[in-house]
Structures are given as C-alpha cells and as structure tokens.
Amino acid sequence: MAVLASHVVIPFSARAEDHAPHTDTAATKRPPAAFDFSPQQKISDGTVTVRGQKIAYQAVAGTLIVHPQDWDDATPEKTSKPEDEPVAAMFYVAYFKKGVKSTERPITFVYNGGPGSATVWLHMGAFGPRRIVTADDAHTAAAPYKLIDNDDSLLDVTDLVFIDAPGTGFGRLGGKDKEKAFYGTDPDAWAFTDFIAQFLGRYRRYNSPKYLYGESYGTTRSAIVANMLKQEKEIDLNGVMLLSQILDYDNSIDRPQNNPSVDQPYVLALPSFAATAWYHHKLPQQPADLKAFLHEVEHFALTDYTSALQDGTAISDARFSEIATRLHAYTGLPVEYIKHANLRVNGGEFEKTLMGDEDIDTGRLDSRFSGASIDPLSQRPFYDPMDSSMGSAYLSTFNDYVRDALHYGGENPTGTYEDYKPSAHSIGKWSFTHEQPDSPHSDRGLPNVLPDLAMAMKENPLLRVQLNQGYFDLGTPYFEGVFEMRHLPIPRKLAGNIEIHQYMSGHMVYAHAPALKELHDNAADFIRRTDNLHG
Known part of the structure; x- marks a missing residue:
C-alpha cells in the first residue's frame, strides 16, 4: 500500500510556508502575491508495491526556471529590464527510489501533449505510485473518486519525472511576449530540453540511463527533444518511448x-x-x-x-x-x-x-x-x-493528492491558493512551424519531425525507440504511427532499433486496466533491455 509520510520543505530561495489551514477569513481579501520565479522544491516520502516489490521512494514537487533558446544567463540582455525577459517556471513531480546510486538507476522524463497540456494524465492514470480509477468505456460517476496504489507504476524499473508544459500545472509564464516565447513547436521543445538538462545537473543524474516518454503531441516533442539534447547538450539517450504517435501532421x-x-x-x-x-x-x-x-x-x-x-x-x-x-x-x-x-x-x-x-x-x-x-x-x-468522461476524476483527485500527499499548492502567505492548470489553452496561439535539422529554411505550417528522430538515431545508433498505440484511437490512428516508423529517413539496419506494440484501448491506452498492465510490462522490459545495467 502506498504510504506518504513525513515531508520536508526545501525552497531554493529562503522562504517559509505554513501548510496548516488558514483561519483568517480576511486573508482571502488580500491581493494575490506576485509569482515567485525562482526554483521551488518540496520533498515527501512514500512507499508503493509494484508487482510484489515494495519500493520506498522520495517524491519531489517543484519548479525549474527556463528561458527561450537565445537567452544567455552569462550575458543577460541589457536592452530591456529583467522583468521584461520571457521566463517560464515549469512544474514537475519526481519520484526517486531510495537507497540506489544514481548511476545504477534509470531516469525517465514523462509528459503529455496537447500542445499545452499538463501531465496529470500519465502521472495519475499510468505510471505514478498512485492511480485514479475510472470507468472503462463509459462516463465515470461523480465524486468521491477512488485513488489506489498503482501496481503498474514504472517505479520498479526507473525513477520518474512528470513534467508539466509551460503555462500549465503550478507553472507560470512571465515577461513580455511570453506566449510567443513558449507557445510553439520549437520553443516548447527547447523549454523541455533546457528543463531536462537542468534537472540532470541539479539532481546529479547526468550519468544515469536516460529515457523520454511522451504521449500524443508529446511524441512530436520527443522527436525534437531527443535531437536537441544531442545537438545542444551532448546528451545521448538510452531510449525514447512514444505513446499514441503523431510525427507528421500531414x-x-x-x-x-x-x-x-x-x-x-x-x-x-x-x-x-x-x-x-x-x-x-x-x-x-x-x-x-x-x-x-x-x-x-x-x-x-x-x-x-x-x-x-x-x-x-x-x-x-x-x-x-x-x-x-x-x-x-x-x-x-x-x-x-x-x-x-x-x-x-x-x-x-x-x-x-x-x-x-x-x-x-x-x-x-x-x-x-x-x-x-x-x-x-x-x-x-x-x-x-x-474526455468528458474522465476529466473531472483526474483533476479533482490530483488537486487533493498534490496538496495532501506532496504538500504543494497549498495556501500561500497572502491567504490565496495556487491554481493547478490542466491546460494552457494555447492551441489557438500555437505556432506549429518547425525548423528541421540541417534545414534552416524548412519552417512549415504543420510540423514533420521524422527528420529529427532520424537524426537522433543516426548520431546515436544505439538509441532504441518503442511505439505504443491503441486500436481505438481516432486522434492519432495506430496505422499512422506504423507508417511513420516505416518511413523514418534512417538506414534500413537501424529499423531494427524500433519496436511497436498495440493495445485493446484508445489514445490514453492506460484508461483500459488490462492494457495498462501490458503497457507497464512492455515499458519495463524495454528499459531493462536498454539501460546498460544488466550485462
């Protein structure tokens, strides 16, 4: 059974917070405080049993700060005020297995798509230590909802970092032209690339086996990020796991x-x-x-x-x-x-x-x-x-879980409460243009990121790719993903680095409990075969 015990508050800036219920009703009349664009961190402890294995873990909920790609922290812009510079605080929840050296433990960065979606779905529906129970193919009854220990969490094989996209979750955007700076295919991919590199440094995980796990538009993002990590950060990945793929929007x-x-x-x-x-x-x-x-x-x-x-x-x-x-x-x-x-x-x-x-x-x-x-x-x-059948269950349950178990998002010193945003509602503002690798003038109205994933695979010929799809997905049809994998511009011998799995489910494969078990088993097997720790 998952047990969340004591918690420790470690803000990166010196700031105290009181998590007891506020009794001053006048506090609700206070104006909201300016958002604190400095990294935050709150730590809690828990245990979960996965496939009969009891796992003690440390949970970290917090934010990291990212800037657009042309921002240089060594030579900040002098033509504008610091408060005018575009900035994003990206919210995340990480789970680390206790008692294991970082070099002996894989780490997987997990995110949903949208674009502009938080990652509450994969977090609470698929691989986190606690899982929301929803109806299989019908509308889930209204609250109270059921939160259970997740026997299908991937914590049995990897540490997990669930990342919310800029402008979602407890993250926020700031500065002038903030939406233009982050709401687009390439700016979004850079924000995730920067976040991952920062996370690896902050938590000393550069020498851990590393994976990406993206769903839907998150697969589009993963193709670019896999290449950006290599080109911009010299980071090789062990594997990329794709769920409900779309790499070519045509x-x-x-x-x-x-x-x-x-x-x-x-x-x-x-x-x-x-x-x-x-x-x-x-x-x-x-x-x-x-x-x-x-x-x-x-x-x-x-x-x-x-x-x-x-x-x-x-x-x-x-x-x-x-x-x-x-x-x-x-x-x-x-x-x-x-x-x-x-x-x-x-x-x-x-x-x-x-x-x-x-x-x-x-x-x-x-x-x-x-x-x-x-x-x-x-x-x-x-x-x-x-979407209408499950949205309330996910958001209602997560809003309690993140405050009660992870101790994040409670009342702040002004007496107001932080708002968890499941979506940035950015689709109408999103720039889908994408510059393909080695093609500086390849901006297109709809992205095709097959060249990005191909470049990552060619430069790292040991990179493995796993594609997971539901038969009943009309948003990203499964045969589309198969076709795209067959048409990656890679040498034929690298096609053996790709594996494909289909499930009796839809876009959110994990919404069907039997499919979730298969999804876990395939991902766990993929990681064990590629983490370079087992032979």
Missing part, C-alpha cells in the same frame, strides 16, 4: 479535406475506423479475430484503396462502386454515404455517422466511448465523450 485524419490531393490520412485511418466499427458491432459481418481482420484492412488500405484514391476523378464508375462496397464492409458506414463522401471520410464524419440514427457520437481519442450528440445534424461531434 497524416492527421482530423481535417484532411483542407489538404486536397493528399489522400494518405484516409488510408492510414481506415484500420482504426474498422476497429471502432468492430467494437460497436456495426460491421455487416462481425469477425471473431480483430487482429486478423485489421491485417486484412491494412493490406486493402495500402493497395486497392490507395490505388483508387490516387485515380481521383479518373476512377471508373464500376471501380468507384466496388471500393465503396469494400469500405462499407470494413467500416459499417452506408455505401451511399461513402459515395457521397467521394470515398474519403474524415475523423469527425466517421465519429458522427457510425452509430446511424441513434443520435450518438463515438469518441475521438478513444472510440470505445460514446455520448449523446449535441447537434444530430452537425458534421462532426461538439465534444469528445472520452
């Missing part, structure tokens, strides 16, 4: 109609459409073996379907009808609907149409979930049933 099934003549997204999403139709029993003939069925769909997608889409308007009427009928067999969508869509159904249209006249939409991030349509006549759902 492959997204969300709005491929905005990029006519590029049909690849429809091809790569088809197997996930088929898996979803299978789950909801919407196929004309229900196969017994999902994996064998998907193998058949994958082959059709790369051959007959691709060929038909490449023909464009030159396709014959007979061929057009033949492909529409095959798509009906693989997706359950009506033949006439498929024809009306010109054989090209995007993600939102599929989520909206699969359940027919039931006025129910399937989930995007996890299509096992479904929910009532807000507008049955709309082209795409107005909300994601999976």
Whole structure:
C-alpha cells in the first residue's frame, strides 16, 4: 500500500510556508502575491508495491526556471529590464527510489501533449505510485473518486519525472511576449530540453540511463527533444518511448479535406475506423479475430484503396462502386454515404455517422466511448465523450493528492491558493512551424519531425525507440504511427532499433486496466533491455 509520510520543505530561495489551514477569513481579501520565479522544491516520502516489490521512494514537487533558446544567463540582455525577459517556471513531480546510486538507476522524463497540456494524465492514470480509477468505456460517476496504489507504476524499473508544459500545472509564464516565447513547436521543445538538462545537473543524474516518454503531441516533442539534447547538450539517450504517435501532421485524419490531393490520412485511418466499427458491432459481418481482420484492412488500405484514391476523378464508375462496397464492409458506414463522401471520410464524419440514427457520437481519442450528440445534424461531434468522461476524476483527485500527499499548492502567505492548470489553452496561439535539422529554411505550417528522430538515431545508433498505440484511437490512428516508423529517413539496419506494440484501448491506452498492465510490462522490459545495467 502506498504510504506518504513525513515531508520536508526545501525552497531554493529562503522562504517559509505554513501548510496548516488558514483561519483568517480576511486573508482571502488580500491581493494575490506576485509569482515567485525562482526554483521551488518540496520533498515527501512514500512507499508503493509494484508487482510484489515494495519500493520506498522520495517524491519531489517543484519548479525549474527556463528561458527561450537565445537567452544567455552569462550575458543577460541589457536592452530591456529583467522583468521584461520571457521566463517560464515549469512544474514537475519526481519520484526517486531510495537507497540506489544514481548511476545504477534509470531516469525517465514523462509528459503529455496537447500542445499545452499538463501531465496529470500519465502521472495519475499510468505510471505514478498512485492511480485514479475510472470507468472503462463509459462516463465515470461523480465524486468521491477512488485513488489506489498503482501496481503498474514504472517505479520498479526507473525513477520518474512528470513534467508539466509551460503555462500549465503550478507553472507560470512571465515577461513580455511570453506566449510567443513558449507557445510553439520549437520553443516548447527547447523549454523541455533546457528543463531536462537542468534537472540532470541539479539532481546529479547526468550519468544515469536516460529515457523520454511522451504521449500524443508529446511524441512530436520527443522527436525534437531527443535531437536537441544531442545537438545542444551532448546528451545521448538510452531510449525514447512514444505513446499514441503523431510525427507528421500531414497524416492527421482530423481535417484532411483542407489538404486536397493528399489522400494518405484516409488510408492510414481506415484500420482504426474498422476497429471502432468492430467494437460497436456495426460491421455487416462481425469477425471473431480483430487482429486478423485489421491485417486484412491494412493490406486493402495500402493497395486497392490507395490505388483508387490516387485515380481521383479518373476512377471508373464500376471501380468507384466496388471500393465503396469494400469500405462499407470494413467500416459499417452506408455505401451511399461513402459515395457521397467521394470515398474519403474524415475523423469527425466517421465519429458522427457510425452509430446511424441513434443520435450518438463515438469518441475521438478513444472510440470505445460514446455520448449523446449535441447537434444530430452537425458534421462532426461538439465534444469528445472520452474526455468528458474522465476529466473531472483526474483533476479533482490530483488537486487533493498534490496538496495532501506532496504538500504543494497549498495556501500561500497572502491567504490565496495556487491554481493547478490542466491546460494552457494555447492551441489557438500555437505556432506549429518547425525548423528541421540541417534545414534552416524548412519552417512549415504543420510540423514533420521524422527528420529529427532520424537524426537522433543516426548520431546515436544505439538509441532504441518503442511505439505504443491503441486500436481505438481516432486522434492519432495506430496505422499512422506504423507508417511513420516505416518511413523514418534512417538506414534500413537501424529499423531494427524500433519496436511497436498495440493495445485493446484508445489514445490514453492506460484508461483500459488490462492494457495498462501490458503497457507497464512492455515499458519495463524495454528499459531493462536498454539501460546498460544488466550485462
């Protein structure tokens, strides 16, 4: 059973804090204090049992301070006031196993995506010492929620650092042009690169085996960070673990109609459409073996379907009808609907149409979930049933856990409480342009970071990559990730450094308890095989 005992407060700046409940009601009228842009740290102790192994650990909750890439702490800018310089305090929670030398213990940096998401999901749903229990494929009942010891925590094989993106969690941004300085593909990757290097120095972990674990947009980030750590910091990683991958945004099934003549997204999403139709029993003939069925769909997608889409308007009427009928067999969508869509159904249209006249939409991030349509006549759902099903459980439980167990985010001296932000709400402000390695003029409207991961693998030919995917993910379809891994610009012999695992779950693979166990076991095995500590 996880037990959080005594805690020690060690701020990097001399500052005392009282964690007892404040009884002065007048305190709530005090103006909020200016945010303290200096590194903070609070330490607590705990134990957890993972796979029968009792692990005593030290938990550290705090912030580290990062600046934009062109900021130099040795020669600070003299053209502006210090308070005008862009700065980000990035919040993190780290767990260190007690009684182990740093050189004998791997360390894994874990983060969600968004972009602009906190990492409460991977922290409390997957690999932290405590885990939130949610309903498997339905809406989780309202509070009280259940927090349990996590038998699937990765603390049995690695220390863990859960990092919240700039502007999320208990972190904050400051200075002029702060959003421009951090809300973008390359600025965000630099902030994480700087954070990781600082963390390794502060906690003397440079000589530990090192891993990245990113989910969703976090996989985009990981590809860049893996290369940045090598190029800018001379840090080799042992491994990169990717969960629900998207490395080339031109492959997204969300709005491929905005990029006519590029049909690849429809091809790569088809197997996930088929898996979803299978789950909801919407196929004309229900196969017994999902994996064998998907193998058949994958082959059709790369051959007959691709060929038909490449023909464009030159396709014959007979061929057009033949492909529409095959798509009906693989997706359950009506033949006439498929024809009306010109054989090209995007993600939102599929989520909206699969359940027919039931006025129910399937989930995007996890299509096992479904929910009532807000507008049955709309082209795409107005909300994601999976997200609405679990968000309250995660945020409510974490807000108590971080204060009660980690002793962070309580009342400050002004009588106000810090606000944990699950999202920076930065998507509308985000600059997706990305400069690829050795291509200074390669800024594109949508990022393609395949060259970044390839560069990291070529410069460190021992770097291993693990891709994990859910069959029922319509946000980052699993076959998209497979396709991207097959098209990394690397020598063929390095393709053996990549391994791929699929699960009976969605985008947040860990939302399905059996899949979480597999996810843990695959990650643990990957680390043991690559940490250079076992032979």
